[in-house]
Amino acid sequence: GAGVSQSPSNKVTEKGKDVELRCDPISGHTALYWYRQSLGQGLEFLIYFQGNSAPDKSGLPSDRFSAERTGGSVSTLTIQRTQQEDSAVYLCASSPYTQETQYFGPGTRLLVL
Amino acid sequence: QKEVEQDPGPLSVPEGAIVSLNCTYSNSAFQYFMWYRQYSRKGPELLMYTYSSGNKEDGRFTAQVDKSSKYISLFIRDSQPSDSATYLCAMSAGAAGNKLTFGGGTRVLVKP
Numbered sequence: 001g002a003g004v005s006q007s008p009s010n011k012v013t014e015k016g017k018d019v020e021l022r023c024d025p026i027s028g029h030t031a032l033y034w035y036r037q038s039l040g041q042g043l044e045f046l047i048y049f050q051g052n053s054a055p056d057k058s059g060l061p062s063d064r065f066s067a068e069r070t071g072g073s074v075s076t077l078t079i080q081r082t083q084q085e086d087s088a089v090y091l092c093a094s095s096p097y098t099q100e101t102q103y104f105g106p107g108t109r110l111l112v113l
Numbered sequence: 114q115k116e117v118e119q120d121p122g123p124l125s126v127p128e129g130a131i132v133s134l135n136c137t138y139s140n141s142a143f144q145y146f147m148w149y150r151q152y153s154r155k156g157p158e159l160l161m162y163t164y165s166s167g168n169k170e171d172g173r174f175t176a177q178v179d180k181s182s183k184y185i186s187l188f189i190r191d192s193q194p195s196d197s198a199t200y201l202c203a204m205s206a207g208a209a210g211n212k213l214t215f216g217g218g219t220r221v222l223v224k225p
Contacts, residue, residue, distance in 0.1 A: 004156070033212065033213075035213075042215055042216070042217040042218065043157075043201065043203075043213075043215040043218075044215075045212040045213065045214070048212055056212070058212075059212065091156055091157070101147060101159055101162050102159070102213060103159060104149075104156035104157045104158070104159075105156050106155055106156045107155075107156050109154075
């Protein structure tokens, strides 16, 4: 079946611009996660959505970062006023409610110039 | 100090050798342990999943968890050049919905 998909696959932007990254989870998966992978920092948790519950935003690095999940499916991660240190690969993962394992998408490579 | 420590490598082995990877962790609340494989410019792919202490085998892969020592391992038997990738350990503290905490990854190169 179809896996987690993310778009765009690559994004180059200028410092100060806003960007939106999209994630389509595996059909039927109720949990959705965003992670960031950067050199020197490894893979870091950003935010987690589960059904209609309030999201766990404990990993968001600043208030420039926000995410939403519409209709319990597609999610958008928004970074406002991008900075060069935001350059990284942003990975989305999903999982069924009753499982702990997470399945990752291919990621969006963000470069802030 | 990071919660999960993993040697970055690179680890270079000849084809057919056993690859041995490991992670140590400090958070005793971790109960769920996973290994992911990540090829260059791709997302992590789940390889093995283990709950609590013990061993699990799947084909050429064996995962071991020793919670008393806070140490987990992944062994790859009869390694192939296609096994060349970065291997990430990951773990979580609770039931479904818990965030994963990752090691930094070990880069493995299997030479033909």
